[in-house]
Each structure stands twice: as structure tokens, then as C-alpha cells.
Amino acid sequence: MNHLEEIRAKLNIEEVVGSYIQLKKAGRNLKGLCPFHNDSRPSFTVSPEKGIAYCFSCNTGGDIFKFVQLIENVEFPEAVRILADRANVPLPDFKPQAHNQRLRIIEANGSATKFFQEQLDKDKRKYFLDRGLTEETIQKFRLGYAPDSYNSLKDHLVKIGYTEKEILDGGLLTQRSIADKNTYDKFRKRFVFPILDHQDNIVGFGGRIDGDGEPKYLNSPDTPAYNKSFVLYGLNWGKDMIKKEDLAIFVEGYMDVIAAHQAGTENTVATSGTALTIHQLKLIKRYTPNIAFSFDQDPAGLEATKRSIELAQEAEMNIKIIEVPLGKDPDECIKESPEKWKEAIINAVPVMDFYLSYSLKQFDRETLSGKKEIMNFMLPLIKQHKGEVEQNEYLERLALEIKTDIKLLWNDLKNLTLKKGYQPTTSSEPKTVPVKQIFSREEYLLGFIFQYPNSYSIVDENLIDSVPFDPNTEKFYKACKKVYNRLSAVGIEALREELDSEDHGKVEIYSLLIEEHYPDFADDAAEKEVMNLVSSINRSNLINVQKEYEFRIRAAKDSEEKTLLLNQYNQILKLKTKIN
């Protein structure tokens, strides 16, 4: 047993969390006031069975080590030391080593950055130049290239004095599984973006595949030097301008950040390898309370915007939304015209405007049911606004968009009582905890699969996986399918082996999410809800594809292309009638 396992075996999560906050029994779990947001009702759930503690309001938590890291605001090695003391597990000279370990990883990352930069030859450089970056920008962001090799970085770092273990701990090497201890370079055949924290330490890397391949983007795992929830890409170069402009702009990708900085809007940052966290918002709040989101305008990007707004409202920040012209990514827009990007920043719209255009994109305003869905989405949001003048303004716009009488809308608004979050359809008991909808339907469905593994056969049979899927959850579905095809069941242990270690914690979190929302569901009730979720995911995926085809058919250049597209379009419609 290594010392981490020994600590885990000696301490249980309810004792560790219970020493910081008061916990009360709630079914098979315990609950307390969340220490990570301004909680008025007990939102923090501790699951002794799953060994995790998590808040589904602010999306924060994890196992004992993660919890101590968060609550003590310390790095991983320090959390280990605190818990080792508590568990009476001796850690011989661990303390200096912990500090050294972080420094050694940062040093190794520096050497790796130089190595990657040297590999970015004239030919590879073209990738960045073609995307509009200047030579100066490539230097400033220390962009590089990881060759198509399993050991060239490892050999280089070992040669200059790092041990294999240090390189592995820093996340630059990876192991196929716990059983197979052989290590190899994690980043291969990728364009590499070094990730610096706000104090200019190189803490990790992001890599984009050269050409086609999966995954398109790969990130360093959390390491003693790199805690993703606390790092924002671009902040080290952008913090002065954020203060000066009194505004921080959030974009989605590394290239968006770099292009924005090159265009002179250096007050731009991005999360890397995680959804936005409350810690990142707190970090930004040191510099400004004003933020603007400019995420992709595809369905996943819209969903990310919606979640981020909810989180930023929680953090009491002033939020605007930047709508990049022509539905492009910031990086594409900037390449075409930096002026248009700057205009878009000046013309950033309030959150309510975003919600209105979001609902109009999400639902079909030409149909009665679509109108109903738009109203169901918008009215509660409008109701939250205090002033009647403001409410009237939004109702007027809504009435105009969906061609409805404003008097009817006012009537509906008056009769509306505010309910928050995703409502389970057949929960027997009233919920004790209001949970914000920060998880997608795809994530709920995963939760069901993990909590009720038997229900996977329904997913396998009914989920249409030939249509676009939520990129954040796709890897989990692929892993489930692989395990299911092999074992005819989704065994959680087998599933873990298919997942990167950084995703392991998600399995518990998703399954706890279900335990929270659907207390003590019987198997048949679970299966029914699984089927509901599958249908709803299929439906919205197909609607998106349908819309895309409609757009492409309109834009088709000749009749031949049009016929081909129409044929595919009819297939989609057929699938759609089949699932309705």
C-alpha cells in the first residue's frame, strides 16, 4: 500500500469534512452548509459510500485530498501532509520533498517547453502562421511542437537530469494502466501550448493534434504543480490590462486567447481543460468584478455560456455576453478583422438578451410547442427581474419574436411561481435541496448509467450516436460502449480502466448527482427516466442537425449538391419521426 492509499483507508470522508463543517444525516448521505459558496441551505453532500463530498450548487468538491486542498487553499502535497498527520501515517521527509516536487515539476516543464519550441521547425511553424499569428506572438506564448514519438521528450529530460518519476508526476509521461507501468510521452504529434499560472510558472500543457485524430485537444492532468480549477490561461499576460480596462473577457480556447492578445485585447483569458469554476472567478475578482463571455455559438458553447452565467451570478459579478459576428470563434473573427472583434466587445449585450437569442435558437418559434418552450424558458428569467418597466421591455420583445399578444404574456408571468433547476419527473418526495441546473442532460444520463449500470442496455439500444454529441461527455459514452461490448455490462472498475485518471472522480460525482435528485429510485423508475433522457437528447441533437441541413441546403451551390443534402435531410426527418 502506498501512503495515499493508507491515508484513504484510515480516514473517512465524513470525519474529515465533519471537522470543518457541521454535518447532518440525510438518508445514506450527510449534508451541511457548503463552505465554498454563500450557502443558505445545506447544499454540501457527503457520501461515505462513494468517498466524496460535493456541492451541486457551486460544482465544487471531491475526495478527502481534494476537499482539504480546497478548504485549506493548499497544493496537493500539503493536503497529503495534513491528512497524513491526522491519520498518523508517517511520511519520511515528505515536507521538503513536497515543496521541491512542485518546483522540480515547474523546472521540468520549462525544459520541456524549450524542447517543444526547438521541434517547431519551419514546416510546423506554418500551422500557427497560417492561423494569423506573428513570429513575435509565437515566441511570446512559447508555442511548440511535440513530435510523433513515444519517448523523445522522456529521453531528453532524463538526459538532462530529471527522473522518470518526476516527469510522470508532472504529467508529461503517461502509463497505459495501473498494471502496465511502462511510461511514454503524453504529448505526441501535437502543437503545444504551455500553460502558465498568474505568477508566470509553467504549470502544464495543452496540445492540439497535428492533422486529424482524437482527442483534438489534450491537457496535462492535475499535478502537484497544476490545479486546473485555479488556473486561467492568459491571465499572466493579461492581468494588467484587465485592471486597466476593468473588464475580463472569457473565451473558449488557447487560440482565441492568443489571437485576442495579438489584436491588442490582452484582457482575455480562458479555462483550460475544465468548465469555469468558482475559484477562477474569485481569482479574476481580484482584478475586476466585470466579465464578458465570448464562447462558441454552437450548442455546446451556448450551454457553456448558460452555465457560466449561473456561476458568475453566484459570484456576484457583472456579466455581459460578446456575440462574435457571423457565429465565428473569436480567433476566426480576429483573423478576418480585428476591428469587428473590438466592435463586438463594445457591443456586448446584457445577459437577458443572450437568453432571448439562446431560446430562439434552441426552440422552433414557428410551432406551437416551440413557442411554449420559449415561454417556459424566458418567463421565469423575466420574472426574476424586479422592475415592471424592465419586465415589460423584455415581454414586448418576446411577444414580437414569437408573434404573441403581450397581454397573454403578462398574464402568464403574473401566474408564474418561480421554481429553480431541473425537476425530476417522478420523484416521490419533495426535494430538500434546490439544485441549480449546471449539469447537462448528457451528464444526468451518465449518472444514471453509473448509479444503475443495468440501465445501460437502454442507452445502447436507443441513443442515436451518429449525430453530434456533447464533447465534454462523449469520452464517457465511448468508454461505456467499449466496456459494454466487451462484458455485456458496464462494470465501474472496467470503465475506470478505459478513462484517463483525471476523469475518474467524475464517475462518483455524476452518480452522486443522481442519488441527490432521484432519492431511492427503483430500477424500473430509473429505466423510465433513462428512456426520457435518451429521447430528449436524441430529439435536441436531431433538431440541431436538421437546422444545420436546412442552412446547408439553402446555401447549396448547385442542384446536385442540393439533391444529395435533401436525401440526407430526409433521413434525419425519418429518424426524427421514429423517435417522436
Ligand SMILES: [Zn+2]
Ligand atoms: Zn457550494
